[in-house]
Amino acid sequence: MVHFIGAGPGDPELLTIKGKRFIDSADVIIYAGSLVNEKILADRKDCAQVYNSAYMTLSEVIGVMKEAAAKGQSVARVHTGDPSIYGAIREQMDALDDLGISYEVIPGVSSFLAAAASMKKEYTLPGVSQTVILSRIEGRTPVPEKEKILSLAKHHATMIIFLSVGKIEVLVHLMSESYEKDTPVAVVYKASWPEETIIYGTLETIADKVKAAGITKTALVVVGDFLGDKYELSKLYDQNFETEYRKTGGSIDDSHQ
Template sequence: MTSYPVLFVGAGPGDPELITVKGQKALQEADLVIYAGSLVPQALLQWTKPGCGHINSASMHLEEFVSLMIKNHKSGKKVVRLHTGDPSLYGAIAEQTAELKKHDVPFNVIPGVTAAFGAAAAMGIEYTLPEITQTLILTRISGRTPVPESENLESLAAHKASMAVYLSISMIDRVAEILERTYGKDCPAAVACCVSQPDERIFHTTVSELPALVKKENIRKQALIIVSRVLDDKLQEANQKSRLYDKSFSHEYRNSRVDPVRQFPVNNLLSNPKGFKNP
């Protein structure tokens, strides 16, 4: 009997077409898909073949759905565990893979698109503008799931980098209070709900107005809190340019057109030291 590894697949933020090609192929070949139904839209199951089993694990505990994964794997079936976003971020896969290892069940992980990147795409922004911020922090506030003291929200917010706060919308008052002390009450912020899904909603606001916005719009779940100076339209319009495409900036594949010291044109012939064929 052929033994197939259990596949942990990142479903992306919701849009069925934002799953990776590799993830889509895994679903098309699966005999059984166990999906986190509280977060993963059923539309993702459209990629499965007729006869594939679908199990919603929303009401199940760890031992229940892991035992199903092991049982079906050992019977020769191709098993997919479908997670929202990317499995490596708040995916709780470590506890699942630990159980699989105990039973000598092989597994592979196929990455997905996380909500922070789906939200940035929807807003048409870049989290890392030159000379504004070059860092993106993905975090959550401490709640029912504790956060190490060294990673408390206020400590991380002190960097004033771009920040995406997951799993914290129910504690928006506390989040806003902390962010206001660090970023300032007028710092641009956004709340992205159900990113890439049909009912997607994205609201632009300021840090101090976050609680009022969340309450007014009755936002309770599947929402990401984003705070960053890059959300300022004036900065976006200022067109902060990177050096990557600057004609005076040399790199491995392009010589500068203008010598930065002598201020005269130089050879711009492309080099190709790695031997790749140019199109």
Template sequence: MATYDPSMVYFVGAGPGDPELITLKGYNILSQADVVIYAGSLINKELLNYCKPEAECHDSAYLHLDQITELMVSGIKAGKLVVRLQTGDLSLYGSIREQGEELGKHGIGFRSVAGVSSFLGAASELGVEYTVPEVSQSLVITRMAGRTPTPELESIERFAAHQTSMAIFLSVQGIESVVKQLLKGGYPQETPAAVVYKATWDDCQIIRGDLTNIAEQVNAAGINKTALILVGRFLGEEYHYSKLYDAEFSHEYR
């Protein structure tokens, strides 16, 4: 097994929930860590079973940035291997930059280990592809504006004008507003939609519908966090075969 540098912090993407969906590299680092700071209830705590019995595990749910930084810095100064266990794939809504900048003030570097995002976990739960030949060849990943605003040009309404596949994070608590923006932006009312609660977890829940009824179903189910909203014709019945395995297709790009 590879060894890792205790002079820097390792930010590890924990995967979407299923503890077997952490990457092999992420597992190897986690199993050697002396200090693990994990992202509260957003992390499946079964992942902590991969840690050494003597590892210090800290829940960051009630910690602010300075406290998290102090845990990381003190661990590094003590010569310990420190892991910051983030949700999903830390390249999406991961707040890595601000944590990295705080570490930099102490002369400490960091490395990022990619994880499996929940938008991929949600698609696997549904058994769908976001890109469907002649239906959709693009995916928009976004969120509704809230306490963290979104740039004006990146509003859900503006993205809806493309009518392509969309995965909307951190927004299920305002699903009525999301639906209004999607419709105002250009999606037809009959556009298929799905909400996946805790994708790949044991208690995953899936709700399917369209833009006329998805909000009502989600509210009836009491889902108001830890869920993805998926919208687009990729969720429908229309499908065209890819040319990739066509007998007449060149094999150069297989």
């Protein structure tokens, strides 16, 4: 069995209990060494074989999995954050399907969630934004034409841009075509790691601040008015808003106490 595991954003305590259990008991561990905190592997078995996929090709990764499966060994394939977001796991799962090797996916805490926690912000503020767009700027790997930043920015939603801080000047130029230049922006470097850094600014100022800080990778660019202070109160706890569990006037359904 191969276990694809989301290792979380970096803090070892943000690894799920289930993910840790399979890492600690795995015979073979293949981890994304360029991003995954090695402390997550600290309690692995002494006899576990460990491979850093940063130095491996897809065929080499699959080859290790195939060899382990033939020996009846368990494999922990450890990805950063949650493997479903820029994790390139589909091609690995398809290859395992072709080989008849069983696998499961264990979700993890994505860096964009850790970033919100570190900033102490809510992405979906009532009256501000109820949509979160996760994307990245086009680089060596292209993006579909309909998903270019210039098009996505027109929605004025909360935007979280992965893998793009190295092109911060290009990014803010594209976003400024739709957002006001004073739209608040935050750049979160290595969310949840000891060296975590958060830089706040606007579309007009953030590029210079990021360059001055020397941040060129491993950071999220977060854009939107949710970073401001104006929003509407939620209907969820409004005393004049009736729900299945709470009647108007504040009475509580005794069966749910």
